[in-house]
Structures are given as C-alpha cells and as structure tokens.
Amino acid sequence: MTLPDEALRERLLEVAEQSIWHGLNHERPLPVDPAAEPEALREKRASFVTLKRHGLLRGCIGAVEPVRPLxxxxxxxxxxxxxxxxxxxxxxxxxxxxxxxQISLLTPPEPMHFNSEAELIEQLRPGVDGLILKDGGHRGTFLPAVWASVPEPRAFLRELRIKAGLPPDGWSDTLQVERYRTESFGRRL
Structure with missing residues (x-):
C-alpha cells in the first residue's frame, strides 16, 4: 500500500503545507478537486498528519479507516x-x-487474536505496528512512530490504554486490538 513514486509523496506534502497556510488565512482547509489528481491520490486511504515544533508534538489528527480520497x-x-x-x-x-x-499513510487494520495480555505483547512488533485498542466505548490508537518514545511493548500497551481512557493495568476479556503499518514521510516548512 505504498505510493508508487516520490512525486506523489511530494504532492501530498505540498497540499498539506498549502492547507495549513490556507487555514491561517481562511480558517478552513484548502479546497481540492480529487478528480484533478493522479489516480493513486484519488483512492480512499486513511492518513494521519503530525506536526512537530522543536521536536515536540504540536498537533496530530487522522483516521484509521479510509473515508475519502487520499x-x-x-x-x-x-x-x-x-x-x-x-x-x-x-x-x-x-x-x-x-x-x-509528517504524513502517515495507513494500511488497512488487521485484527489481532490473543487470550491474554502476555499473548498480545508477544505478538507486538516494536517500530512496525500501529495499534487500535477498543474496549466497551473506549478507543485509542498509536501510530508506529510512538514506539520511538515508548519502545517497550508492555509500556506501549499501558500508555495506549491510558490514551483510550482505560485503566493502565489489568486485563479485560472484551479487549479488541487491531494492528496496521504506515508509510511515513515529511519535511520542514
């Protein structure tokens, strides 16, 4: 699910930057016509956009399910x-x-199968897996990039539980976890 060439990645970075400038001046996203874009950018894909300033998070928004053209x-x-x-x-x-x-393009989420926290942790691939955690009405996700700041699998899962509004420790038989990968690329403005 990667983009076939660098020009497509550059186009996405260009429109993302333009949307930020447009937002400053017009308080809304940049209008785009997907029909005028290459086919790979018209496909429905899920993405996240992350902004950092001096290495610190400044904003991160996205979706894990594809809902509109990339x-x-x-x-x-x-x-x-x-x-x-x-x-x-x-x-x-x-x-x-x-x-x-930074733009992260997500692969479709895949359900993980496990019977205990230990089994789940054993299946995690640090630096590779993004996770979606669901339990009851609670839900949270971490992109694979979060492994850079939380490299230990048990701690990664604990922090994701907190983000989802769940107790940091303990086990739930109703816990559902899906994993995905990302293609990430970025630049400085």
Missing part, C-alpha cells in the same frame, strides 16, 4: 492538526518557521 484526507488532516487538535491552541504564523510536517 488527497482530500491529507488536506483535511493537515488543517485539523494545525487548527483543531483539542490538545493545542490553533497555530499562528510565527510557529510555521521550522514546523515539521
């Missing part, structure tokens, strides 16, 4: 990462210099 998804997620992430105030123009922009 180019449109990236444009909307770039705008939302900059202006709608509830953890941060909206970006201002002074923050754009040196802002790091």
């Amino acid at each position: 180019v449109e998804d990236v444009v909307h997620n770039a705008y939302a990462a900059g202006f709608r992430d509830p953890r941060f105030p909206p970006l201002d123009e002074a923050e754009l210099d040196g802002l790091e922009l």
